[in-house]
Amino acid sequence: MLSPEVLQSGRPLLLAPEWVMLPEGPRQGLGVVVHDGRFAQVGALADVRAAHPGLATIELPQRLLMPGLIDTHTHLTQSFGKALAFGEPSEIFRRIWVPMEATLDADAAYLSAKLSALESLRGGFTTVVDAGTRSEAGLDAVASAARDAGIRCVLGMICNDAGLDGDEAAVRRILDAAATFLARLEHDPLVHPSLAISIPEAATDRMLRAAAALTLESGRRFQTHVNEHLAAVERSLVARGLRPLEVLHACGALNASALLAHATLLTPRELGLLRDSGAAVAYNPVASQWKGNAVLDAGLLEMLGVPFGLGTDGTRADGFRLMDAAEATQRLTQGLAKGDSSCGGGWLWLDHATHRAAEAAGLGTLTGRIAEGLAADFLLLDLDVPEFVPSWDLSWELVRFANRDQIEAVFVHGALRLWKGWPVDWDARALMREVATIARRDVSRAPIQRVHPVADLHRARQQPGKPA
Structure with missing residues (x-):
């Protein structure tokens, strides 16, 4: 045996x-x-x-x-909150993830990331692409957690500079730190450096362009969430007269180093820009089901030759359920109305969870x-x-x-x-016990705003005669 x-x-x-x-x-x-x-x-x-x-x-x-399966888009320091996002409307990052992650000190960020890594390994993922933590002390802690758990990780350093109002010294510090981060992890066997902007509106055009240029030069990935929610698209149109992906193109940040999370709301022009840029996409079908405004047409990306991989967006770290969700979501939103009974023929989802996902993550020559x-x-x-x-x-x-x-x-x-x-070489149950205590402390003190209460309370409020 x-x-x-x-x-x-x-x-x-x-x-x-x-x-x-x-x-x-x-x-x-x-x-x-x-x-x-x-x-x-x-x-x-x-x-x-x-x-x-x-x-x-x-x-x-x-x-x-x-x-091993590859998760091309996740958030390792969000594991403390998991079910807090259930049943919530779009842009939960503003009300849940930003305030929660901001409370994490280095120890809490390490615990959260190691728990996420464990969940990912249990779900068949040997590589995860982390979009960057909002914990000011957490970046090195996440890298340590990935190494200690034994998972391969493309780790994003967030370089947002919106709101600095022309503070040249602060912008220079971000860019210097980004270059140092890329160089420091250049030869790390498990942790591969990446630069990230949370969403295009979180950075100036200069920072978007510079981050994308740094990653292109170093052969790494530039990550950002783009065209995920109607609210973000409309804010961009009001502020810039351009949709988020068009902003990236206009400022020179839409290049072959880019890995764009979600990209669910794309016009024909944006699809053309995406195809011509060489940028990759992380397709997150479970995130679309749980809190999205639309579903990416992954079959269209395949036809256009746009590199893409499957991502969890930190929803649930189960690679086989992710493949099933990708195929089922494509079938329900695209296949049924067109009489497409194959919807990728099975192999499409395997490919984009393994070797095609590795290409999207910038690791195609490695894994x-x-x-x-x-x-x-x-x-x-x-x-x-x-x-x-x-x-x-x-x-x-x-x-x-x-x-x-x-x-x-x-x-x-x-x-x-x-x-x-x-x-086989560390105590997962001890980690779980420690997380149970620290997570309750940090979530309770974070200024989280939920639209709906937990399920049992929500159910009670929906009963006849109960206040809504």
Whole structure:
């Protein structure tokens, strides 16, 4: 019987799973060697065995070895608030996330980020793209939490400068700090630096242009939320006469380094600007369901050749449910009315949760595929479950049937991080106990404004004779 000890030997691993998920689809009869954090060889099992006669083969019957999933847009320091956003109208960042994150000291930011990282690993994500914390003390804490949890992280440093009113020294400090941040993490094996502007209106044109230029020059990602809500689009039109994505284009910030979160409200002109820019998009279907004004047409982005990956937006860290939500949301908003019964054929959502997501995150040459030379970020999935018997179409089945409780092992950078949902080298339950205390303290003192009360109180108020 497979055990975590076998996978933690410290020696190179020769894995022989029944199935391996490649970019072109699932394949049988392959062997995979993991050594020094990377895939050293991927090929026919007989050839791999012959090339490594000193390695014992770890047989993995009824197991799928697949790339780890990639969350191209999340917020690691929002885990303390999770359910506070349920049932709330759009732009909850103004009323919930900004005030809550601002209360976090470095210790609380570390705990929040590590809890988020644990949830992500449990959900099959080996890489997350964090859009930046609003905790003034939290950036280094988030980086430490990602390393300690063992997850790969594209970490955004927020560079907002709106409201500085011509304070040249303050602007210069932001830009100097941004350049230092990019350089300091240039060779970090797990934490990859990125620059972020919360939304275009949170920065001057100069800062937008400078941040996008810095990331383009360094080969990193420039992150911003764009065209997500009607309110933000209308504010931009009133203030600038331009929609948010048009603002990025006008000031020179819409370039190939950009990773745009949401982009759900795009005009035909904006779609053309997006296509021509080389910018990538994070498609967040669960966020659209829970608090959005629209759903991005991911099939249209695919046709236009716009790079995109699936993102959670910090909603729930479950990669298989995310793929299911992406396909179902596309079907309900686009496919049904057009008679499109395929809606991506299953593979589209797998691709944009793995190797195409890696490209969108700026990590396409590092992770996202089971291929020689790439980082060994992967999952071992148990297929010996009723939902996969009989199996006729593994790609579709992963999108519609797979559950995170099938994830037997999670590897990041060649190291076993989770075994059957729990870390192998640190105490997750101790973290949970600490979070339970600190989160209540910080949420209770944050000036959060909710439109609706918690569900039980909301239900009581909806009863006949009760005040609304």
